[in-house]
Amino acid sequence: MSVTTEDASIKPDPLIMAKVKPAPIDRPPLVENNRDYAWITDKICRIVEEKTPTWWWVCFGVASMTASFTVMGLIYLVSTGVGVWGLANPVNWGWAIVNFVFWIGIGHAGTLISAILCLLKQKWRTSINRAAEAMTVFAVVCAAIFPVFHVGRIWFAWFLFPIPNSNWIWPQFRSPLEWDVFAVSTYGTVSVLFWYMGMIPDLATIRDRATTKFRRLFYGVFAMGWRNATNHWRNYELAYLLLAGLSTPLVLSVHTIVSFDFAAAQLPGWHTTIFPPYFVAGAIFSGFGMVLTLMLPLRAIYGLHDIITQRHIDNMCKITLATGTMVGYAYSMEFFIAWYGANSFESFAFVNRAFGQYWWAYLTMVSCNVISPQLFWFRKIRENPAAVWIISIFVNVGMWFERFVIACTSLANDFIPSSWGYYSPSIIDILTYFGTFGVFSVLFLLFVRFLPMMPMAEIKMVLPEADPHHGDNDHH
Amino acid sequence: MNFNDYGLMATFSSAKDIYHACLKVREAGYTKWESFTPFPVHGLDKAMGMSRSKVPRFTLAGGLTGFTMATLMVWFMNAYDYPLNVGGKPFFTYIFPFPVMYEMNILLAAFGTLFGMFFLNRLPRHHHPLFENKSFLKCSDDRLTIVIEVIDPNYDEEETRKFLENLGATDVEVVQEDN
Helix, strand or coil, rough: CCCCCCCCCCCCHHHHHHHHHCCCCCCCCCCECCCCCHHHHHHHHHHHHCCHHHHHHHHHHHHHHHHHHHHHHHHHHHHHHHCCCCCCCCCCCCCHHHHHHHHHHHHHHHHHHHHHHHHHHCCHHHHHHHHHHHHHHHHHHHHHHHHHCCCCCCHHHHHHHCCCCCCCCCCCCCCCHHHHHHHHHHHHHHHHHHHHHHHHHHHHHHHHHHHCHHHHHHHHHHHHCCCHHHEEEEEEEEHHHHHHHHHHHHHHHHHHHHHHHHHHHCCCCCCCCCCHHHHHHHHHHHHHHHHHHHHHHHHHHHHCCCCCHHHHHHHHCCCCCCCCCCHHHHHHHHHHHHHHHHCHHHHHHHHHHHHHCCCCHHHHHHHHHHHHCCCEEEHHHHHHHHHHHHHHHHHHHHHHHHHHHHHHHHHHHHCCCCHCCCCCCCCHHHHHHHHHHHHHHHHHHHHHHHHCCHHHHHHHHHCHHHHHCCCCCCCC | CCCCEEEEEEECCCHHHHHHHHHHHCCCHHHHHHHCCCCCCCCCCHHCCCCCHHHHHHHHHHHHHHHHHHHHHHHHHHHHCCCCCCCCCCCCCCCCCHHHHHHHHHHHHHHHHHHHHHHHHCCCCCCCCHHHHHHHHHCCCCEEEEECCCCCCCCHHHHHHHHHHHHHCCCEEEEEEEE
């Protein structure tokens, strides 16, 4: 047990302590430069309260224009038919499923930061969890676009839900795709609930500072009359812990079920039991990549260096390194099993992945996902925000290619060589996907501008003076 | 307009001070009082004599409802109302719909948790006498306060004020209520 215990109720025996003479463990503080409560409130509220900065309008304009590609792509798809995408036999799951899995995976780091790190009492999560949760919600929005429009006749999308159709037939629950409907919609809903509940005390802070009537009304309504009473906090903290406890199995199950979409099929390259853990590790990996991509610029723009410290970036880099290495392990294990399983179709599928017609996608995937995060072993790299940001972009690119490799290489070259094909996306595919980055950015910019970007109450809680026993153990 | 006294509001300068003050206020036998802090102070609820929160009951109720509902739903749709033979697979087992049961379990448990928290906190409540007081609003920024209400049987404006000042309150003021 650590001697620098943070729980004051466990007091080490002074006699033992005198004998052991524990060395103090110097950990960098989570909030630097001895900032106080008021500074934190002011810093974070001001982002919402100040005049909209010019850079925001520029980014918002660019993001809206980018988002219009998705809107136009979808309008064209609905009015013409799903054939405007590059889907053709034998690859009938093209970019749509790739983009869906990509975006859902991005979301997972948000839940990991807010839920799993909360259960593990990792206090450093406080300054990044709100933005990461927002990222989750918006990534799920982007993800949901693809399966919904992939059905082609969008006006029948309600067939997915447990509502009888015109022939009084219900959805059939033996299909992993139906499980996916429940997994993704639950994930989206619970992520919103968790995100919203975490925001209530901070919305109340903005309400209490409000100088305009609109702000008092807008933040007041959503703050639900929160009064910061200890009784409120008591129920709130337990509810938060429970939601974290519920989100943890949820986030693990969602990508597991997403991987069932593939793993339950008979196709070589998809039909493997390694998929659930491998997908979950990949999802967390890509999500941390995205968190870094988003937080580093925000930190620079708003001067949040005292709250998002080098320690935070270090930890995120290390998790990216760990999960990236896990993903690399999964890649090699897939090859081992393909050989060890002695199934000629299976071993062909993997040799074909690496050296077949999609070799370039496989190479991109391995170099971005396995090789590039290895740079995080070096402190010099982790301490260089520009380098971290560039590597995080590599991670995003690599993870998109991973889903492409899995979905397309397996479908393009299956059992019978006469039915092989080569999948190329159409321009509509490309623009629709490109546009989702705009959709995501529009939502994220609105979040940054109008909602508390960081959980003020939680950051105040990790200050040393927030501990009611602060200073009690100093004389030991 | 008519104003009534609502209570006495005492401000403390640190989490440590309010923690010890709460222990004393409780010892002194006050019952209608509450502390307000911009962040949850570890152990303050216990110091005030509050029991463990009852939110988990709502979570459990939600979770059980979700799990049962999903089980019944799949059974009703795929085995009772319109059995559809798909590859000779059974119409109902507990195995294949498990992901659905699992997700619905989590979904309703999460709703139970959130709404349970609201219910136990008696929220939403947008109007509260304390909100009328400008300095109370600082409680969501950096102020830690204890409010002892007038309706407390032990309340006496002079005595209680003195008591709070002795506990180390930096500032004690009367909060009024709009009638």
